[in-house]
Amino acid sequence: MGLDERRAGDVYEPAEDSHLLATAAIERVSPADSVLDVGTGSGYVAATVREEHGARVLGSDPNPHACRRAREHGVPTVRADLLAPFRAETFDAVLFNPPYLPTSPADAREDWMALALSGGKTGRAVIEPFLDGVGRVLAPGGVALLLVSSLAGLDEVTARAERNGFVHEIVATDSFPFEVLSVLELVRKP
Secondary structure: OOOOOOOOOOOOOOOHHHHHHHHHHHHHOOOOOEEEEEOOOOOHHHHHHHHHHOOEEEEEEOOHHHHHHHHHOOOOEEEOOOOOOOOOOOEEEEEEOOOOEOOOHHHOOOOHHHHHHEOOOOOOOOHHHHHHHHHHHEEEEEEEEEEEEHHHOHHHHHHHHHHOOEEEEEEEEEEEOOEEEEEEEEEEOO
16 A cells, blocks of 8 residues: 555644644744644644634645645645745744654654654654754744654754754753653744
């Protein structure tokens, strides 16, 4: 069965990480903002921000099933890999709950849920290219909110953010027996 064939469980459903990112976004997004929710999945985070503030939201996801589900929840969504199709300096806020579970290549499966969860060997396989590109799509004064699991190495993520010209602050955390989730607020260095 190929990746484009519909199966149960093809879309990442909202969980603790989704709720943490949505809560942080609500506190930092204003009604006038143009917001991109990268890897929108079900569209939960984008829809929550839109419903709370009326902000203009756009979702993106490489998974066609996720795009369909987000649209069903009223979130305009583009099938896209990270930030590739978006123009420079377009968004006031970019939100991202990335795949962050460390996985070995032997564990890789060709299904949409595996892709939604797998962060590669370090847990940062998707986070690092996001950090390398998000500055391009942020409008002047824009902010990125990135969910990071301790499983992916918070210190390594913040070091990469700094190398890409961002100052960072942890604006929300939640602890679990197996990991700590943090939301990093990333702003370009002045």
